[in-house]
Amino acid sequence: MSIKIALLGFGTVASGVPFLLKENKEKIVQAAHSEIEVAKILVKDDAEKERLLAAGHDFNFVTNVDEILNDDAITIVVELMGRIEPARTFITRALEAGKHVVTANKDLLAVHGTELLETAQQHKAALYYEAAVAGGIPILRTLVNSLASDKITRVLGVVNGTSNFMMTKMVEEGWSYDAALAEAQRLGFAESDPTNDVDGIDAAYKMVILSQFAFGMNIAFEDVGHQGIRNITPEDVAVAQELGYVVKLVGSIEETPSGIAAEVAPTFLPKEHPLASVNGVMNAVFVESIGIGESMYYGPGAGQKPTATSVVADIVRIARRLSEGTIGKAFNEYSRELILAQPQDVKSSYYFSILAPDSKGQVLRLAEIFNSEDVSFKQILQQGTDGEKARVVIITHAVSKTQLEHVSAQLKEAADFELLNTFKVLGD
Amino acid sequence: MSIKIALLGFGTVASGVPFLLKENKEKIVQAAHSEIEVAKILVKDDAEKERLLAAGHDFNFVTNVDEILNDDAITIVVELMGRIEPARTFITRALEAGKHVVTANKDLLAVHGTELLETAQQHKAALYYEAAVAGGIPILRTLVNSLASDKITRVLGVVNGTSNFMMTKMVEEGWSYDAALAEAQRLGFAESDPTNDVDGIDAAYKMVILSQFAFGMNIAFEDVGHQGIRNITPEDVAVAQELGYVVKLVGSIEETPSGIAAEVAPTFLPKEHPLASVNGVMNAVFVESIGIGESMYYGPGAGQKPTATSVVADIVRIARRLSEGTIGKAFNEYSRELILAQPQDVKSSYYFSILAPDSKGQVLRLAEIFNSEDVSFKQILQQGTDGEKARVVIITHAVSKTQLEHVSAQLKEAADFELLNTFKVLGD
Missing domain, CATH: 3.30.360.10 (Dihydrodipicolinate Reductase; domain 2)
Structure with missing residues (x-):
């Protein structure tokens, strides 16, 4: 059995896909329970097609996506064009045509993922995107x-x-x-x-x-x-x-x-x-x-071969599910109602870098501000001055987002303190 | 739908299994497409059973493995006894009874894995063992x-x-x-x-x-x-x-x-x-x-909850495959003929620690020995002596196992050199 796939786009990552399919063929066939063949590749225009053919790329390049979407022999569409449009439209149409889709397009998934996943479910089609997060790291499937x-x-x-x-x-x-x-x-x-x-x-x-x-x-x-x-x-x-x-x-x-x-x-x-x-x-x-x-x-996190490896792992998974007759399950089935945390529950240690007058009692004043919001110090460091200003660095114990805002606001109000930077600190 | 499982053994790791099944129930049911119930637990004898019941463990403890193997309601047997026997016999009998098996027993798998995997295949039963390598790291399934x-x-x-x-x-x-x-x-x-x-x-x-x-x-x-x-x-x-x-x-x-x-x-x-x-x-x-x-x-790499997490991931996978009707595929299908490398192809840099007489010309003699086997130095260090002996440390460029043996043999033959240690060095 052979499964025909089509690539949308033939940039750096996309050209890694046929490379891996060929280089690891024996192993991929064992895992997929079928051969996988790149049947068509969508490119922008005839000029690009001629350029690629002249460069020795021996594929069936097409310039109209309909040649792929209307081709019943093509089972899997691999979108590697990036950006929102026309990727969004092409993926939607592919899913509507009952084709399974693999993509690495994180911007699209982050913004329109819900809509695309619903379209996939309606048409019992797979929509996999391991490569969308941390390109070469198999993190999504591992979480699933x-x-x-x-x-x-x-x-x-x-x-x-x-x-x-x-x-x-x-x-x-x-x-x-x-x-x-x-x-x-x-x-x-x-x-x-x-x-x-x-x-x-x-x-x-x-x-x-x-x-x-x-x-x-x-x-x-x-x-x-x-x-x-x-x-x-x-x-x-x-x-x-x-x-x-x-x-x-x-x-x-x-x-x-x-x-x-x-x-x-x-x-x-x-x-x-x-x-x-x-x-x-x-x-x-x-x-x-x-x-x-x-x-x-x-x-x-990126790169041609790492990203293509994740894309091909998705293709293999779809091929395998097709051979087992279990295609159409969502990539990720774990689903709960979204509940966002209250700011007072989001806690972390914080680093404050503050420019203060280089005069007596400034650390005491700072301590009073932090103390008034119930924030305690873990580390404090006063640094080299230019004679007029001292740089005071404070690392706090865990504070909530609410406390962080209040302390920052007080520091900004105090005319002679300048809050240079505030960063999260892991630990505590 | 509810899937009944039995545990063989109720040590540290085993007692983590019902904990996770309960603690993560909602998520596990979504992933497994069924509920998972610990129906029976095999313990050594009545004394252990009484002890566990007295400690408040509310399970159906049995002391005869036949009560599990002959129970048609039990679909998955989880072996967490360790060592070779009776684990090997119990797993074999469970597979022969058409039950699916999860184990964390690496000694058993490393020594009798082939035989057990064949038994599993014959009876179209699953034999999964994610926890056998690096307990809490999901490495085996990720490789697959x-x-x-x-x-x-x-x-x-x-x-x-x-x-x-x-x-x-x-x-x-x-x-x-x-x-x-x-x-x-x-x-x-x-x-x-x-x-x-x-x-x-x-x-x-x-x-x-x-x-x-x-x-x-x-x-x-x-x-x-x-x-x-x-x-x-x-x-x-x-x-x-x-x-x-x-x-x-x-x-x-x-x-x-x-x-x-x-x-x-x-x-x-x-x-x-x-x-x-x-x-x-x-x-x-x-x-x-x-x-x-x-x-x-x-x-x-070990520990109760990490290992139990890998065990439960295997159980969930089996439950899922049961619900999909795709059970019985081998955990790992990648298979090639074993071909061991020739020693001359196995190459690495090496560290040599050598005790040499603290007299002129010793480094030259060492260089001659390494050179005679075509081994070149990457780093060399002569260390503090007690007046009579000097410690010479050499890190080589890549050498083959064959070269390593030859150099080591020459150093051992040279009466006034003492080869203290030889270790692999990554890099080069």
């Missing part, structure tokens, strides 16, 4: 299969390779944000407009998807707070090091007594925490649960 | 499902928590082997006879199972070389640190041009390698493959 027996309490993820590459340069080599960004752009890790990566938007999309798999809750992108890495200074990084921490952009989802809370924020990780040694463009998802306790899944 | 599309080239594992706890003490706190063992025994991590853990036997069992899942090859326990941690000295650990390495007991399986090679040996890991920061009783499996590249799966 292996953690089905466990109750997850928190997920922490270093899931944006670009910002992690930059943070690694900033932490290990003391680079500034601007220098790290320039290097990331030079190496092709960051786009000319780096907003999605450095402002935590890309990581927040991934938190939306992870919240469905880890907590069975469909949190909206708008409900995932995101703070990026733009305003992290070399001074913040240096003081973190001094206090035993590494700064990274970390996505988190946790279940509190009142509901779940998800956010993306620069976070001080204790040096010995497994996430602290995830460097460069590598990604990792750290899972805390009542059964396993702590587990971590580490690998490349 | 998510790496089906990938070709694995090497697996490295820190898979024995006891020896890793000891090595962590030896590396981070400079403890001797004896002190580390005494502490491991005091904390209950090591048995009074620690042979299986410290000599690499337990890790070798796990390599047998991992070779089936990662390479589709059924390597025999006898073909997994194993060297333990008994003769690692504080001097070895210190020099490793100085040269930028961390010493750990590492299991490895790799595919060479001529076939696969598996062994367990103390290994120098570069400090920045992800396995180097796997500390204490934690385990990790590091996978190198042509698709993903490098990925790592990290978590607790």
Whole structure:
């Protein structure tokens, strides 16, 4: 038996798909219980088609998606075009035509996932997207299969390779944000407009998807707070090091007594925490649960072959389910009503970096402000001054979002204090 | 629908099973498509039964395995007794009775796995054992499902928590082997006879199972070389640190041009390698493959709840397959003919610690010996002497097992050299 698939798009990741299908054919056939054949590939126009054929790519390239959607021999459609449109329309039409769909398009899934999953269910079609979160790390299927027996309490993820590459340069080599960004752009890790990566938007999309798999809750992108890495200074990084921490952009989802809370924020990780040694463009998802306790899944977050491997794993799974006659089950069946946490239940230690007048009694004044909101200090450090201003760094014990807001507001009101930065601190 | 299961044994891990089934009931029912009920539990004798009932355990304890094997209402038998007999007989009889079996018994699977898997196939019964390798890490099912599309080239594992706890003490706190063992025994991590853990036997069992899942090859326990941690000295650990390495007991399986090679040996890991920061009783499996590249799966290697979580994940999977009517497929279907590597194809850098006379020309003599076998140095270090003897430490570039043997033999023949230790070095 042979299963015919079609690719929508033939960029970097897509061209990795036929490579893997050929290179690992024997193993894939054993796992899929059938051969898998790339029958058609959608490209933009005739010019691209001619260019690819001239470059020696021996595939049946088509320029009209209808040639794929109307082809009853094609069972699986693999969308690797990226962005929202026309991917959204093509996936919807493919599902409506009863075809199974594999995609790596996290932006689309984070924003229109619910609608697409409903269309898939209506037509008893599979919609799989392992590659959408942390490209090469098999995290979604692992959450579905292996953690089905466990109750997850928190997920922490270093899931944006670009910002992690930059943070690694900033932490290990003391680079500034601007220098790290320039290097990331030079190496092709960051786009000319780096907003999605450095402002935590890309990581927040991934938190939306992870919240469905880890907590069975469909949190909206708008409900995932995101703070990026733009305003992290070399001074913040240096003081973190001094206090035993590494700064990274970390996505988190946790279940509190009142509901779940998800956010993306620069976070001080204790040096010995497994996430602290995830460097460069590598990604990792750290899972805390009542059964396993702590587990971590580490690998490349992007790249041609890693992403294509996850895409092909999805294709194999669909082929296997077709051969077993069990196709059409949702990728993720874990589903609970969404309940968002109350701010007073979302707790963490925090780092405050404050510029204060270099005169007597300032630490006492700060202590009074924190104390008035019932926030206690874990570490405090007063740093080198220019004679007029002192930099005071405070790491608190766990405080709620509500307390955090109140303390920050008081610090901003106090005319002679300047609140430079506030970051989450893992631990406590 | 409700699925009735029976537990064989009610030790630490087993008692975690009903805990998880109850604690995560809602999620488990969604994943399994049925309720799961612990119908009977086999215990040793009436005394144990009375003791457990008196302690408030509200289960149907039985003392004769036939009460389980002859009970047609019981679909899944969960063996958590450990050791070879009577586990082997009970599992065989359960499979012959058409019951599906979940076990965490790695010794049994490593030695009699082939026979048990054949029995399972004959009776179209499932035999799952996720918990047998690295207890709480969902590594086996991940290899089956998510790496089906990938070709694995090497697996490295820190898979024995006891020896890793000891090595962590030896590396981070400079403890001797004896002190580390005494502490491991005091904390209950090591048995009074620690042979299986410290000599690499337990890790070798796990390599047998991992070779089936990662390479589709059924390597025999006898073909997994194993060297333990008994003769690692504080001097070895210190020099490793100085040269930028961390010493750990590492299991490895790799595919060479001529076939696969598996062994367990103390290994120098570069400090920045992800396995180097796997500390204490934690385990990790590091996978190198042509698709993903490098990925790592990290978590607790043992313990009640982690192991029970993997056991329950297997139970859920069987229940799910029963509801879908697809039961009876082998846990791992990847299968190729076993071909063992030729010694000349198994290559690694090596560390040599040599006691030499503290006189002129000794390094030259050593260089001649290594050179005569075509082995080149990567690092060389001559250390503090007592006036008569000098300790020379050499890290080589990659050498084959054949070259390693020849050099070692020459060093042993040279009357005034004493070869103190030889360990693998990762890298190069």
